[in-house]
Amino acid sequence: MDDDDIPVLIEHQEPPKQDEQARRVPLTIICGFLGAGKSTLLKRILTEQHGFRIAVIMNEFGDTADIEAKTINVASEGEESEEFLELANGCLCCSIKDTGIAAIEKLMQRKGAFDHILLETTGLADPGPIAALFWHNEEFASGLGRDISLDGVICVVDAVFGSQQMEEDHASDTVGESLRQIAGADIVLLNKIDLASPESVDVTAAQLRGVNPVAPIFRTVRAEIDVGKLLGVHAYTAAPATFFSPPHGHQQDTHDHDHDHDHSHPREPTHYELRGITSLLISVPVLSRQQLDAIDEWVRTVLWEQRLPGDAQQETPTVTILRCKGLFVLHSGAQHVLQGVRSMYEITEAGDALGVPDAGKLVLIGTGLNARVRESLRSVWAG
Amino acid sequence: MTTCQNAECPNGNPPSRLECPTCNKIGIRGSFFCGQECFKSGWKNHKILHNIVKLDPNGIGQDGTVNPWPNFKYTGALRPVYPLSARRTIPPHIPLPEYVEDGVPRAEMRVSGQAPRILNPEEIEKMRTVCRMSREILDLAAAAVRPGITTDEIDEIVHNATIERNAYPSPLNYREFPKSVCTSVNEVICHGIPDQRRLKEGDIINLDVSVYYQGFHGDVNGTYPVGQVDEESAKLIRTSRQCLDKSIEICKPGALFRDVGKVIEPIARSNGCATVRTYTGHGINNHFHCPPNVPHYAKNKAVGTMKAGMVFTIEPMINLGPSWDAVHWPDNWTATTVDGRRSAQFEETLLITETGVEILTAAP
Numbered sequence: 001m002d003d004d005d006i007p008v009l010i011e012h013q014e015p016p017k018q019d020e021q022a023r024r025v026p027l028t029i030i031c032g033f034l035g036a037g038k039s040t041l042l043k044r045i046l047t048e049q050h051g052f053r054i055a056v057i058m059n060e061f062g063d064t065a066d067i068e069a070k071t072i073n074v075a076s077e078g079e080e081s082e083e084f085l086e087l088a089n090g091c092l093c094c095s096i097k098d099t100g101i102a103a104i105e106k107l108m109q110r111k112g113a114f115d116h117i118l119l120e121t122t123g124l125a126d127p128g129p130i131a132a133l134f135w136h137n138e139e140f141a142s143g144l145g146r147d148i149s150l151d152g153v154i155c156v157v158d159a160v161f162g163s164q165q166m167e168e169d170h171a172s173d174t175v176g177e178s179l180r181q182i183a184g185a186d187i188v189l190l191n192k193i194d195l196a197s198p199e200s201v202d203v204t205a206a207q208l209r210g211v212n213p214v215a216p217i218f219r220t221v222r223a224e225i226d227v228g229k230l231l232g233v234h235a236y237t238a239a240p241a242t243f244f245s246p247p248h249g250h251q252q253d254t255h256d257h258d259h260d261h262d263h264s265h266p267r268e269p270t271h272y273e274l275r276g277i278t279s280l281l282i283s284v285p286v287l288s289r290q291q292l293d294a295i296d297e298w299v300r301t302v303l304w305e306q307r308l309p310g311d312a313q314q315e316t317p318t319v320t321i322l323r324c325k326g327l328f329v330l331h332s333g334a335q336h337v338l339q340g341v342r343s344m345y346e347i348t349e350a351g352d353a354l355g356v357p358d359a360g361k362l363v364l365i366g367t368g369l370n371a372r373v374r375e376s377l378r379s380v381w382a383g
Numbered sequence: 384m385t386t387c388q389n390a391e392c393p394n395g396n397p398p399s400r401l402e403c404p405t406c407n408k409i410g411i412r413g414s415f416f417c418g419q420e421c422f423k424s425g426w427k428n429h430k431i432l433h434n435i436v437k438l439d440p441n442g443i444g445q446d447g448t449v450n451p452w453p454n455f456k457y458t459g460a461l462r463p464v465y466p467l468s469a470r471r472t473i474p475p476h477i478p479l480p481e482y483v484e485d486g487v488p489r490a491e492m493r494v495s496g497q498a499p500r501i502l503n504p505e506e507i508e509k510m511r512t513v514c515r516m517s518r519e520i521l522d523l524a525a526a527a528v529r530p531g532i533t534t535d536e537i538d539e540i541v542h543n544a545t546i547e548r549n550a551y552p553s554p555l556n557y558r559e560f561p562k563s564v565c566t567s568v569n570e571v572i573c574h575g576i577p578d579q580r581r582l583k584e585g586d587i588i589n590l591d592v593s594v595y596y597q598g599f600h601g602d603v604n605g606t607y608p609v610g611q612v613d614e615e616s617a618k619l620i621r622t623s624r625q626c627l628d629k630s631i632e633i634c635k636p637g638a639l640f641r642d643v644g645k646v647i648e649p650i651a652r653s654n655g656c657a658t659v660r661t662y663t664g665h666g667i668n669n670h671f672h673c674p675p676n677v678p679h680y681a682k683n684k685a686v687g688t689m690k691a692g693m694v695f696t697i698e699p700m701i702n703l704g705p706s707w708d709a710v711h712w713p714d715n716w717t718a719t720t721v722d723g724r725r726s727a728q729f730e731e732t733l734l735i736t737e738t739g740v741e742i743l744t745a746a747p
Contacts, residue, residue, distance in 0.1 A: 006423050007403070007404050007405060009401040009402065009403065009404070009416055009422055010401065010402060010407065011401065012401065012402045135684075136684060139660060139682070139683055139684070140660050140661055142708050300639075300688070303686075304498075304686055304687060304688065343686045344684045344686060345684065
C-alpha cells in the first residue's frame, strides 16, 4: 500500500467481552478396567451423537494427572479426524494452567469449539486427580465459548469380573484402583449384565452402592443406554439428583424395562466397608448461617489436613476423602451445594433450586470414615 | 483513550470510535480520529507511527536490532528487540540453585503436591537476609529507570549487584529463562525478557528481582513510571499497590489462602481493572516456587490455611480494562494482555508469624 494513500477510517470493534454466561464445552471422564466396555460406550456415544462435534482424548499415561496425549480424535458428522495438540515448549512457570488443557483449548481456538469432550483414561487410572485438574481449570474461564467445564465422571464396571476386581486388585496404598474409580464416579455403568447371573449382578450392584451411595447405577448390555442420561449431568455443580428423591417408595414403575436404575436408598446409618474404602451418607438438619460456616471449617480441616477437627496432626492421615457432595438448606430457605474432589472443594449457593428437599444431605467417600467421623460431623450442627 | 488523538484536531478532540485501519491491522491501539477530514489533516505525522512499528520485510531495524517474529500478532505496540546480550557469567565461588545446569527444577517439582513447609527459626533468619537483599537490589535497579536506558542494561545492573553480594540471580536459567531479572513494560503482564529496547518517556515498567543466597530464595517486584506517565497509568500503578497492601492485611495464622483474592479483585474492579488469573502467588523458601498456590482472584478453590512459619508471595497483576487473560509471545515467556492495554504488578515475600504477618521484602 502506498503510504501516501490515506485510508478510510473504520469503525472500532471492541474485542469480544469476557462474559461469565457464555456457553461452555462439557467434558466427561470415562474410566473403568480393561474390557469393561469403555470403548463400546465411546463408540455408542459417537454414533448416537451424530451431528455433534465430539472430541475423544485417550489419556495415555493414566497414573498421573498429566494429560500426555499428543493427538486427539475428533468425530463430527460421522467422520473422524486426528488433530495435533500443540503442547507449549517453554514453561508457563508460575502459571497454574495445565499445559495439556491449554493445548486442548488452543485447538478449539483454531478449529472451533467442540460440543462435548470425552476423556478416556487407561484401565488403572484414578479419575480423581484428573477431575480435580479440569475442575480447577474452570477458574480460568474466559467466557468466549471455548471454556471446558467438567460435566462428570462415568465408571464402567464389568458385571462378570467387577466384584472380583473390587476385592482383589492390588494397590500401592490401602485403596485399590477399581475402588478409587467407583468412588470418583458420578455415574456407574454396570455393563455386560447379559453375561452374568442376575443374582451375582445384584451382589455387585450392592457392593457398588456401598462404595458410592449417590451415583446412579445403570445396568447395561453392550453399554446400551440413553446418552441423555450420561451427558449434561452437571455433576460438579448441582447436588446429586438422588438427594431430591422422595423419602418414601421406589419409583420402579417409571423406569424403562430395559435399563434398571438403582436409586441409592439413604437409610441411616449408611456405612459400608470394602478394603479400606468407606462411604458415609448423613442427613443434615436445616442450618443457620453460622452452622454452615462451621461445616465449611469441618470440611476444610478434614480435606486439607486429613484429620478430624480437634485431633492432633498425625504422621499418617487418619481420614482421607476422595469425593464429597452435599446439599444444605438454611433457615432462610437458601440451598447451598458442596462439591469436593481430593483436597479441592467449594460450597456455593445453588442457583436454581432443583426441588424442595426438606433437609440437607452429605455424602463422603474415602478412607477412615468410621463412627467417630459421624459423631464429629453431628457435633457441628448439634452445637 | 477514545478521544480523537490528532494533536492538531480542528474539532477540539471529541470522543470517537473511528480508528485508523492500518494501526488496527498492525496492532497499534488507540489511534482514534474524529473524522476522515481530521484524519487527512493529521496524516503526515500519523503515518510515521506505522513506519516505526512496521520494520522492513526481514524485520531488521536501522540500528541492527531485529524483531525475531515480525509476523506474530502482537496485541500492543511493544516488540522484542533482539539480539539478546550474551549469557552473563557467575563467579565460581557462588553457590548455585539445583536447576542451573539444565533449567529443570527437579526438587521443586517433587514437592509440588505437598502441604506448605513450616520453616524453623534458623531458616526464617536466612529468609530475612535474602529478602532484604532482594529489596536492596530492586531499589538499585529502580533507581536506574529512565528514558533511554535499555532493559538489558537494567539486567546488567541487577546481575552485577547480585553477584557482588555473593548471591545468585534466581531467574537465570530457571526453566531456561535467559536473563537475571524480569522486565515487563506496558502491556506485558509478567516475565518480560530484558533486551535492546530503550525505555521511553511515558512507559511503565515492572522489575521482578529474585535472589538465591545461603540456600534460600527471595522474591520482590514493583512497577515504576518512566519519566512522566499519563494519569491512567499512574492510577493503575496505585491500584495494584493497593491490592497488594490490602491483601497483606488479612494474612495471619488461620487465614485462608483462598481469601486473598477476595480482597484483591473488588479493588481492581472498582478501579476499572481486571485481575490476572493464570499467574499466582507461591510458596518460597529453599525452592523458588512451591506450595501454596495463592490466587489473586475472588472465586477460587485454593487449598490451605496460613500457619506460623509459612513463607509465600502475593503478587497481583492488574490489567487496565475488563480483560484478565494473557497471550504469550513466541519466546514462551513474555505474557501480554490480549487487548494491548497496560498491566502493573507489585510483589512482597511474606512470613506468617505467631500473631500476624511480617513483610520480609519490605522497603526499609
